[in-house]
Amino acid sequence: MTTELRVLEPAEFDHWYARLELAFGGVAEAPEERALWQELTEHGRSLGVWDGDECVGTAGAFTFRLSVPGGAAVPAAGVTMVSVAATHRRRGVLRSMMRRQLDDVRSWGEPLAVLTASEPAIYGRFGYGIATQQLHARIDTARVSLAVPQGTDDVRLRFAEPGAPGVRDACEAVYARLVPGRPGMLVRRPGWERLPVLDPESARKGSSPLQCVLAERDGEVVGYARYFNRPEWDESGAKGTIALRDLEALDPAAYAALWRMLFDIDLTSAVETYNRPVDDAWQHLVSDIRRCQVGVRDSLHVRLVDVGAALEARTYQAPVDVVFEVQDAFCPWNEGRWRLTGDAKGASCERTADPADLSLSVRELGAAYLGGASLTSLAAAGRVRELRQGALAEAALGFSSTVAPWLPHGF
Incomplete structure (x- = not known):
């Protein structure tokens, strides 16, 4: 055929x-x-x-x-x-x-290709590594309380129409300020601001229309939450669920104020969230993490299309000077030895004939690229080989990130 x-x-x-x-x-x-x-x-x-x-x-x-x-x-x-x-x-x-x-x-x-996989087993053979995870939870708000930081009561909250241009623009401005601080986030191009407020009635499945609450301080929007309210009743009364789509804030007080509001919505007893960073701070505000039913799953898969350009494009948490022996049968232009030299100020990555310090495939480089998967953990799984003593610890520390990488939405 x-x-x-x-x-x-x-x-x-x-x-x-x-x-x-x-x-x-x-x-x-x-x-x-x-x-x-x-x-x-x-x-x-x-x-x-x-x-x-x-x-x-x-x-x-x-x-x-x-x-x-x-x-x-x-x-x-x-x-x-x-x-x-x-x-x-x-x-x-x-x-x-x-x-x-x-x-x-x-x-x-x-230098990069990225995707989210309907079936995560498919793309490893094409050089994609799982670089971020997403946290999901169902929080029993009838039995879990929040300990909020000082200043939370000073934040003003108000309802707003999610799709109204001024509201949408204010939320996008908050999102844009947060992008550089967390690896894995996408700079939203024109048109993409419509995706977070997309709300077809056929997809609600008994939930309310999308709702939006803005957090403000001194007249400035410093955070927002968008969510659905899914009412439910039984013989004992109301037990509705708040399904959180997204929540972003510029400081701890605004962040806590929005989470407290979600916990306090009348006639509900649970908050569900499907895609949050694995280090999301609400986990340190709740009184009982066991009643939050926390889980994780794979999210963004990363593929280094140009090893040298990709590794030069990021910085490194600690100084690193390591020669990688890279295997990449699907994109053979990446194969061979690369010397990565970098620190918190910048990096260079060039071809070299020097002896290799670490051996790995481009898939492992993709998994570690954003700082979410540790090279040490990958080595423990037999997917990275240390050829020079001490090189693994040096590279693993350099590749690490102070915050967990996270993809806020699919595409």
């Missing part, structure tokens, strides 16, 4: 996207959701595999900038909308798209 891989034409989008929906279960998205993704899709960076008139494979790549340790925003291809038709499994469709896509990303001069 002959198939053709080609760049997506705008006129092909509806058929291409319908095949993507079919691969993800066949349930059509709400019209407003589909319309937003159609506007955000970059056709020249999207691929389709065609069997005659039928699209049997899809893949896209958004133009992103990703925050890395040190605060820089590094160009990254946001790999998205990847699917293969059930009728065309085991024929190399996915591999052909991954091959073309990484070649394209390299030609665009973007």
